[in-house]
Amino acid sequence: MSSLSKSGVLDMKERLRGFFNITVTPFTADGAIDTAALAENIERELAVGVDGLLIGGTYGEFPTMTVEERATLFRLVMDQVGSRVPVMLCSAGSDVRVVRDLTVLAGELGGVPMITPPYVSEITDDQIVAFFRDMAPLSRTGALIYNAPGIGITLSAKLIERLADIPEMVAIKQGDLTPTVIDQLVGALHGRVRLFCASDLAFLGPVAAGFDGISSTNSCAFPELILDSYRAMQRGDVTTAGALHRLWFPYRQLARRFGQPQTVKAAMHARGWTGGSVRLPLRDLSAAEAAAVRDVVATMAADARSRIETVTA
Structure with missing residues (x-):
């Protein structure tokens, strides 16, 4: 890893913590992206005080978009947000060529690409590790592992530990919130990579255990309420x-x-x-x-x- 890319990875890792809004993609009735509504929704979240944004994820409906639409979404958001908060840009996909191109773009724009294992049947753990080793260095800001059991492969805690050894890996967005898995990840990886809870319905336990942040879809509708709940956890006020x-x-x-x-x-x-x-x-x-x-x-x-x-x- 070059000194320039190493600096970008370390800077992104330092910035990735806290409360990230999972921004939904507003579509018009005829299916177009409503760019004005998207910009308005982002400014509302920033005004409330979120620590970051997640764009084009599963609840951002990326599987329904073309590669060109996803790239346009990345550019629109990064042009608007700039460096005000860190932005996770979902570059997930089953076509390695798509993942590669979007991962490169995300890093070039100053966001951090969020990558899932490819949705391929009977893929082995070694092949998953090789895939992430190929993708992560393509981004000058590092890469984020998205463990999303609901849409693909569930990464085991042991496999995540192997992926966390990749030098460019900066964070994990963890969707498997089984208590034993959370305990394993916090015990083995806390301080090595940022740990994000992928559910705003069940973040209290992981945050108390030592996770560095959460991502929240429902904060699109209730940003004040859910953010205040998270801030209370940060203060140690569990009640x-x-x-x-x-x-x-x-x-x-x-x-x-x-x-x-x-x-x-x-x-x-x-x-x-x-x-x-x-x-x-x-x-x-x-x-x-x-x-x-x-x-x-x-x-x-x-x-x-x-x-x-x-x-x-």
Whole structure:
């Protein structure tokens, strides 16, 4: 690794910590990316005080986009955000050529590429390690492992330890939140690479165990509430963090029933923000489902700040 790339990797690793908003991609009814809404949503998150952004991830619907659309999304966001906060740019894919090109672009733009193992049947652990060894050095800012059990291969803790030995690896976004796995990763990797919890529904335990940050989809709709819960955990105030987390349980019930990211987009609409539509094969919520979301939002989001102040007083 050259001195220039080594400097970029170390700088990115230092910056990767805290609360990252998983920014949904707002699509218009005819399927185009709503760039104005995207810019507005990003500025809202930055104004609330998030520590970083994650763009074009699974809840950003990257599998439904062309390579050109993903590259355009990267450029739009990085032009807007600049160096204000670190940005994870999802370069995942099953075609190595796509992953390579997007990984290079992410690093050139100043973001950090987020890579999953390729979705290939019967791939071996050694082949996965070789894949990451090929991809990680392509980015001048290093690379981030995304362990996403819901969309592909579940990386074991032992395999993640091997991947963390790659010099350019700066962080892991961990979707397998089994307590024994969390314990293994914190015990073996804390301080070597940044550890991010991939779920805002279950971040209290991993953060308490020693994770460096979380990524949150639902903060697109409830940024104040979820961020304050995370900040309470950072302060060591577990009681407040848990109380704040419980405030949005009714919404989590709906999200489990209706699916993501369509539910969070509906909640954004209920707050007067533009979440946009989802792309096929996903479907926007039905009228009845959207009404249920609006009812929940009316009871817990419209006065989110006052309810937070009541809990934290």
